[in-house]
Amino acid sequence: MRRYTISINGSDHEVDVEEVTANTFRVAIAGQNVDVRLRDHQDLAQAMITPEMEVADNIPLPTPPRPETVPVPTAPTAAPTARPRAAAPAGGGAASxxxxxxxxxxxxxxxxxxxxxxxxxxxxxxxxxxxxxxxxxxxxxxxxxxxxxxxxxxxxxxxxxxxxxxx
Missing domain, CATH: 2.40.50.100 (RNA polymerase II/Efflux pump adaptor protein, barrel-sandwich hybrid domain)
Known part of the structure; x- marks a missing residue:
């Protein structure tokens, strides 16, 4: 089961989602249970979901090191073994x-x-x-x-x- 806290029009709600079968879910919100059947879905790989982060005023955020303070290795190191990457499509630019x-x-x-x-x-x-x-x-x-x-x-x-x- 997964529990989500969602905000609707500024009001927070807890939603429990339990997978009953591969396409059937039991959803509980505000004490009411609803059985939900998934009929279709779309993978929105292009959609960027950015979580919001709230920071208290009294907690300092870490600052990243400045480039001039990052130590530079003096001895050559062995390059890690890498798997081949997928080639970009022909035609000069990345497809999108x-x-x-x-x-x-x-x-x-x-x-x-x-x-x-x-x-x-x-x-x-x-x-x-x-x-x-x-x-x-x-x-x-x-x-x-x-x-x-x-x-x-x-x-x-x-x-x-x-x-x-x-x-």
């Missing part, structure tokens, strides 16, 4: 907008089932991204034809990196 499925979080591409020229329907699986030891199946956000698949199996991707480009 509704024609591109981007990484919703940093991770490693485990499988890629999308191929250029393939027709897909909204909800069709395109690839699996492993993040924090969890496998996340990323699905087509719309109907269309795949133009490019910059993501490669084994590639380390960052938040917002292009994974699949639609025509």
């Amino acid at each position: 907008g509704v024609n591109t499925l981007t990484a919703p979080m940093p991770g490693v591409v485990l499988t890629v089932s999308a191929q250029p020229g393939q027709s897909v329907k909204r909800g069709d699986p395109l690839l699996v991204l492993e993040a924090m030891k969890m496998k996340n199946e990323l699905k087509a956000t719309r109907d269309g034809v795949i133009a490019q698949v910059p993501a490669e199996v084994g590639a380390q991707v960052g938040f917002g990196d292009p994974l699949v480009v639609f025509e």
Whole structure:
């Protein structure tokens, strides 16, 4: 069960959400229980959610070190072994907008089932991204034809990196 505190028109409410099945939830708000069935959802990877932070006046915030005070290493260090990153789409610039499925979080591409020229329907699986030891199946956000698949199996991707480009 998860408990959320939400603010509606300046009034705070506690909401308890319990997953009964994969698409059925029991929601409790203000002492009333409501069974909710999920009929559809959209992954809004492009949406940026920024939490608000309240800071008391008497608590000092830490200040980041100034660049000139950061110690500079004097001896060369071995470069860490890195996994390959997903290549940017051809055409010079990074793809963006509704024609591109981007990484919703940093991770490693485990499988890629999308191929250029393939027709897909909204909800069709395109690839699996492993993040924090969890496998996340990323699905087509719309109907269309795949133009490019910059993501490669084994590639380390960052938040917002292009994974699949639609025509």
